[in-house]
Amino acid sequence: EAGVAQSPRYKIIEKRQSVAFWCNPISGHATLYWYQQILGQGPKLLIQFQNNGVVDDSQLPKDRFSAERLKGVDSTLKIQPAKLEDSAVYLCASSLEIPSESYEQYFGPGTRLTVT
C-alpha cells in the first residue's frame, strides 16, 4: 500500500512569511497527526484529527498555526506568520481509527522548514 505522502519536502522562507504543508494519509486511515520535530528533539504532537474533527490540538500554537482536514482525508498545516523558532521538520502520520487494537502510526517523509 502507498505510504503517507507529504509536500513540499523542503521549504525556506523568511520570518513573518506564511507557509503551508500538505499531507495525504494512507487510504482508510481515519486518524491523522501533525508533529513538529526540532533538531535534536523527538517529534512533538501539534494536532490530531479523527476524520475531519479535531481530537487534540492542545500543543498547537493557535496564534500562528492552523490546520484543517476537509472531507476527512487530506490535511494542510499552515503557519502565519512564521518565526525563526518554527524551523523544524513537520511530520504527518496516520493510523487506523481509534479505538483500535493497532496503535501503530505510519509516518510520512516530513517537510523540512527553514525560517531565515
Place this chain on the structure above:
Amino acid sequence: AQRVTQPEKLLSVFKGAPVELKCNYSYSGSPELFWYVQYSRQRLQLLLRHISRESIKGFTADLNKGETSFHLKKPFAQEEDSAMYYCALETGANNLFFGTGTRLTVIP
C-alpha cells in the same frame, strides 16, 4: 505531566556486542510504551510495542513499572541496526509523547 527520558544521545557498540538503549518514563496513568526507529534516509517507523510482547529484528523491550523503564535490548548488534531510536509513551487517544532519541552506531 508525562516525561520520557532517553539519557544517551549517542551510543556506539561493536558488531556482535550486546546493546541496550535506555528509556525511563513518568506518567500518572497506565503506560503504553513503544520504540520507533528511523534508519538513514527512511521514515520513522514502529519497531515494537510493549503490549504485543514481540521480538522484532532481534530486539526486545520489557516494561518495568517498578523502575518506570522500557529499555530496548539486543544480544548481538548488527551493522544494519545503526539508526535513530525513539522511545514513546501513549498518553491517551493514541497520542504519542516521544523522548529525545538515541543515535545507535554499530561499529563493524
